[in-house]
Amino acid sequence: MGKKKTILVVDDDPDQLHGLSIRLKANGYKVAFAKDCVQTIGAVRKAKPDLVLLDIGLPAGDGYLVLERLAKLNLLPSHPVIVVSAEDATVHRQKALAAGAVAYFQKPADDAELQVAIQTALGQQN
Amino acid sequence: MMKPPTPADEELRLAALARYHVLDTPPEIAYDDITFLASQICGTPIAAVSLIDRERQWFKSKIGFDVTETPRDWAFCAHAIVDKDQPLIVPDAREDERFKDNPLVTGDLSVRFYAGAPLLTAEGHALGTLCVIDQEPRNITDEAKHALQILSREVVSQMELRWALRELERSRRQQLEHRDQFLSHVSHELRSPLTVIFQFVSILLDGLGGTVSPEQREYLGIIDRNAKQLRRMIGDLIEVTRIKSGKIELDRTAVDLRHVVSDVFQSFQISAALQDVSLTSNVDRLLPLAHADPARVTQIFTNLLENALKFSSQGGTIAVSAKPHPQDVDFVQISVADDGCGISSGECDRIFEQLYQIQDVRPQARAGLGLGLHICRDLVSRHGGEIWAESQPDRGTTFHFTLPVISLLDWVAHIVSERQASDSVSLMSVDFLVGGAEASTVTVADLMDQAWLTVEGRLPAGCLMVPGSYRIGSTRRLFILVFAEAPEPEQLAADIADWVESVWPVDIPVVKIETGFHALSRTTGHNGAGDSRGTAECIVQVITNQPVGDQLPEVTPHG
Numbered sequence: 144m145g146k147k148k149t150i151l152v153v154d155d156d157p158d159q160l161h162g163l164s165i166r167l168k169a170n171g172y173k174v175a176f177a178k179d180c181v182q183t184i185g186a187v188r189k190a191k192p193d194l195v196l197l198d199i200g201l202p203a204g205d206g207y208l209v210l211e212r213l214a215k216l217n218l219l220p221s222h223p224v225i226v227v228s229a230e231d232a233t234v235h236r237q238k239a240l241a242a243g244a245v246a247y248f249q250k251p252a253d254d255a256e257l258q259v260a261i262q263t264a265l266g267q268q269n
Numbered sequence: 270m271m272k273p274p275t276p277a278d279e280e281l282r283l284a285a286l287a288r289y290h291v292l293d294t295p296p297e298i299a300y301d302d303i304t305f306l307a308s309q310i311c312g313t314p315i316a317a318v319s320l321i322d323r324e325r326q327w328f329k330s331k332i333g334f335d336v337t338e339t340p341r342d343w344a345f346c347a348h349a350i351v352d353k354d355q356p357l358i359v360p361d362a363r364e365d366e367r368f369k370d371n372p373l374v375t376g377d378l379s380v381r382f383y384a385g386a387p388l389l390t391a392e393g394h395a396l397g398t399l400c401v402i403d404q405e406p407r408n409i410t411d412e413a414k415h416a417l418q419i420l421s422r423e424v425v426s427q428m429e430l431r432w433a434l435r436e437l438e439r440s441r442r443q444q445l446e447h448r449d450q451f452l453s454h455v456s457h458e459l460r461s462p463l464t465v466i467f468q469f470v471s472i473l474l475d476g477l478g479g480t481v482s483p484e485q486r487e488y489l490g491i492i493d494r495n496a497k498q499l500r501r502m503i504g505d506l507i508e509v510t511r512i513k514s515g516k517i518e519l520d521r522t523a524v525d526l527r528h529v530v531s532d533v534f535q536s537f538q539i540s541a542a543l544q545d546v547s548l549t550s551n552v553d554r555l556l557p558l559a560h561a562d563p564a565r566v567t568q569i570f571t572n573l574l575e576n577a578l579k580f581s582s583q584g585g586t587i588a589v590s591a592k593p594h595p596q597d598v599d600f601v602q603i604s605v606a607d608d609g610c611g612i613s614s615g616e617c618d619r620i621f622e623q624l625y626q627i628q629d630v631r632p633q634a635r636a637g638l639g640l641g642l643h644i645c646r647d648l649v650s651r652h653g654g655e656i657w658a659e660s661q662p663d664r665g666t667t668f669h670f671t672l673p674v675i676s677l678l679d680w681v682a683h684i685v686s687e688r689q690a691s692d693s694v695s696l697m698s699v700d701f702l703v704g705g706a707e708a709s710t711v712t713v714a715d716l717m718d719q720a721w722l723t724v725e726g727r728l729p730a731g732c733l734m735v736p737g738s739y740r741i742g743s744t745r746r747l748f749i750l751v752f753a754e755a756p757e758p759e760q761l762a763a764d765i766a767d768w769v770e771s772v773w774p775v776d777i778p779v780v781k782i783e784t785g786f787h788a789l790s791r792t793t794g795h796n797g798a799g800d801s802r803g804t805a806e807c808i809v810q811v812i813t814n815q816p817v818g819d820q821l822p823e824v825t826p827h828g
Contacts, residue, residue: 156461162468169477229460231507233516251464251500254471 148265149173151192151222153183153209155201163196170258180204184212187222194264197244199228199235210242219243223264227252271367273347282350282394283323289396289428290435292320292327299427300330303399303420308332310416311384311409313401318424319346319385320397333402334378343373345402349385350395356414357398359383361406381406384414386421388428399424449510456507463503466496505640509623512647519562519651523675526559526566526591526603527552533570534589537578545583548574551590559601560675565648572641573605573668580609580666599674600654606667617658621646645670 150172154160164174175190177183179201187195195213199206206226213219226239229250236247246260276282286292300318308316315333319326326344328337341347348367349357362368362380373380385400399421401409409417470493472478474486481489511517530550541548559566570589577587587607594600612620619625623643649656649670660666 156465158465159461159468162465162472165472165477166468169472169475229457229464231457231511233511250460251467254468 147171147173148193149175149190150261151175151177151183151186151190151195153177153195153201153206154198154227155179156198159198166254166258167261170261172261178202180208180212183209184216187213187218192222194261195222195224196261197224197226197228199226199230199239207238207242210239210244214243225257225260225264227257270342270370272342273344274351276351276353276395278394281392282396285390285392285394286320286322286396289432291329291428291431292322294329296330297427300424301332303423303427304330304332307399307401307417307420310420311401311413313382313403315378315402315404316400317402318388318397318399319344320388321347321350321395326397336378339373343371345371345373345380345383346385346398346400349398349400350387353387353389353393353395356384356386356417358408358414360408363406378402379404382408384409384417386414386417388421388425390425391429396425396428445513449514452506452510456503456510459499459503463496463500466492467500470496502640505644508644509640512644517647517651519565521560521562521652523558524561524563524566524672526556526601526672529563529566529570530589530591533567533574536571537574540578541587544578544581546578546581546585546587549586549588551588553592556591556593556601557674559672561652561672565652566672569645569648569670570603570605572645573670576641576668577605577607577609577666580611581607582609585609593674594671597671600671601674602669602671604667604669606665608665611660611662611665612658613662614660617660620658621656 148171150167152160152163152167152174153176154163155178160176160178164176167174175186175192177186180203183195183197186192197206197209201209206228210219210224213222213224223245224243225246225248226235226244227248227250228235228239232247232249239247245264248257248260304316304318308314313333315331317328317332317334318330319328321341321344323341325338325341326346345357345359345362345368359365359368360382362371362374362383368374368380368383371380380402382403382405383400385398387395388397388399389395399417401417470489473481474489474493530552534548534550537548574587574589581587585608587605589603589605591601591603594602621642623640625639625643646656649672653673654671656668656670658666658668
C-alpha cells in the first residue's frame with residue numbers, strides 16, 4: 144500500500160470536523176483541518192493535501208473566496224476541492240462547480256456517496 | 270383668460286396626488302356613482318371628478334362630455350383648489366374675467382355655470398374637485414352646495430380606501446417574504462446539527478467507536494430512522510418555500526416514464542418489503558415520451574409512493590400504471606393506486622392543500638408535515654398537467670396525474686442537445702445517418718422497438734439527414750431531420766423534401782436543424798466547416814406545408 148493520502152477538511156463546526164475526521168481516518172486517510180479562509184490557504188500550502196473538503200458557509204470569507212484564491216494561486220489542479228455545504232444545491236451546485244470544485248454535496252451528505260466521490264477525485268488526480 | 274394661480278402647497282399637493290396612484294386609471298363605478306349623484310342633486314347635465322396634475326387636469330369620472338384631460342391653464346378646477354375652504358361658484362363664465370375667453374367657454378363645451386368643491390386630503394392638500402357644470406348661466410342652493418362638499422369628501426374617502434388596500438397588500442407581501450426568508454433560514458440552520466447526528470450514528474453503527482451490542486444497534490437504527498424523517502421534513506419545508514417564492518425551474522427534456530418508474534421502484538424495494546407490500550407497474554409499451562423535468566417527475570412519484578406506503582396494510586399492493594390520456598392525445602396519464610384504508614371523498618380535494626393532515630388516528634399516517642401532496646400538485650401544474658385523487662374508505666386510494674407528451678420540435682431539440690453533449694451518444698435509437706451525394710440505403714430503427722423501415726434513394730449533396738419516428742398515443746408518425754449547413758439550408762432542406770417525397774409514398778414533414786450539422790458531420794467523416802459544438806442553441810424549423818402535430822402522416826409499422 145502506498146503513502147497515506149491527506150485530506151484537508153474545512154468547516155467552522157467543530158462537531159462536523161470531528162465526525163468527518165473519524166470517518167476519513169477510518170478509511171485510511173490523513174486528515175488536516177482548517178476553520179476559515181485564511182487558515183485554509185495556509186493549510187493547503189503547508190499540508191499539501193491531496194483533496195480538500197470545503198464548506199461554503201465560513202466566517203470571514205466564504206468557500207467561494209477560498210476557491211477563488213486557490214484558483215488564482217493555481218493550486219486547484221494539484222489540490223482538488225469537493226464542496227460539502229448546507230446551502231441549497233439547486234442554487235449552489237452550479238456555482239461551486241463553475242468556481243472550480245470537482246463535486247458538490249449537500250449536507251447532510253450521504254456518507255457512502257461522499258466516500259465514493261473522494262476516491263474518484265483522488266483517483267483522477269493521479 | 271387668466272392663468273390659474275399656483276397653490277402654496279403645490280409640491281406637497283402633487284406628491285399626495287401621486288401617492289394615491291389614481292391618475293390615468295380606468296373608470297370605476299364608485300366614482301361614477303358620486304358624479305351621477307352630484308349632477309342629480311345640482312340639476313346639471315355635466316359633472317366630473319377632476320384631478321389637477323402638474324400640467325393638466327385629468328378626469329377620473331365624468332358625465333356629459335368625452336374629454337379625458339385638458340391643459341391645466343384651462344381648468345376651472347385649478348382655480349377652485351386655491352381657496353380650499355369653500356366651493357368655487359361661477360354663475361356665468363362669460364361675465365367672469367378669469368374665464369370669459371377660456372376655450373372651455375368659447376369652444377364646444379360652452380361652459381356657463383360652474384361649481385366645484387375641492388377634494389381635500391386629511392393633510393389639507395386639494396387634489397382636484399368634484400364639479401358640476403351647466404351650459405346655461407345659473408346658480409345652486411346652499412343645500413346643493415353643501416351636498417357637493419359632502420360628496421367631495423366621499424371621493425377622497427374612495428381614494429383613501431384604495432390607498433389603504435394597496436398598502437395592506439404591500440405589507441402582506443412583505444410579511445410573506447419575511448416568512449419565506451425565515452423558513453428558508455431555519456431549514457438551513459437545522460441541517461447542520463442534523464448532519465452531525467447522521468455522521469455520528471453512522472460512525473457508531475460502523476463500529477468506529479467500539480463494539481456495538483445488538484440492542485445498541487437497534488436503538489441507533491431508531492435514531493437513524495427518525496433523523497431521516499427529520500431530513501425529509503426539512504427538505505419539504507425548503508421545497509415549499511421555494512414554491513412560494515417561485516424559485517423552482519423545470520429542466521425539461523424527453524422523459525421515458527418506464528425508466529422513471531423502474532428507478533423509483535428500485536429505491537422503494539426495501540421499505541416495501543419491510544411492510545410486506547408488493548409493487549406492480551403497468552406502463553403502456555407504446556407510451557409517448559413525456560416532456561418533463563425527470564428529477565421532478567421522480568420527486569412526484571417518490572412522494573406518491575411514500576404516501577401510498579404510509580396508508581397500505583401488510584400484504585397490500587401498490588399499482589403504478591401509465592397510459593396515454595384517454596381524452597387528450599397531448600397528455601399521458603399516470604396512476605398510483607393503493608388498496609389501503611382509503612379516505613373519505615370529501616378529503617380527496619383537500620389533501621392537496623398545504624399542511625393538510627388526513628383525519629386518521631393511526632400515528633404513521635400522520636407522520637410528516639402534510640406538504641408532500643401540496644408539492645406534487647405544484648410540480649404537476651408547473652408541467653401543465655393535473656393531479657387528482659379517487660378514494661373509497663377501506664378500498665384504497667388512487668392518485669392520477671397527467672404530463673404533457675413531448676412535441677415534435679421539443680423532441681428534436683432534445684435529440685440535438687444530446688448529440689451535441691456527447692459524440693458517443695447515438696441519436697436516441699435512430700441508428701443510421703447518411704451524408705453526401707452517394708446513393709445510400711437508409712435503415713431506420715424504430716425509436717423503441719425493432720427496425721421497421723428500409724428506404725433506398727439518392728440524397729442531395731452537402732447535407733445530413735436523420736429519419737425518425739414519433740408517437741402520439743398508439744400512432745407512430747414519421748419525420749425527417751435535416752442537418753443543413755448555412756448559408757442555404759432552406760434550399761437543401763427543400764431538396765431533401767423533394768427527395769423524400771419521391772421515395773416515400775406518404776407526405777412526411779422535413780425538419781431542418783441548422784447548428785446540429787457540424788457535430789453530426791464529424792461522426793460520419795463528413796468534414797464540416799469547423800467545430801460548432803457549444804454554439805448557440807439549435808434552430809429547429811419545419812420545412813413542410815403542413816403544421817406539425819395532427820398533420821403528421823400515420824405509418825403502420827411492419828416486421
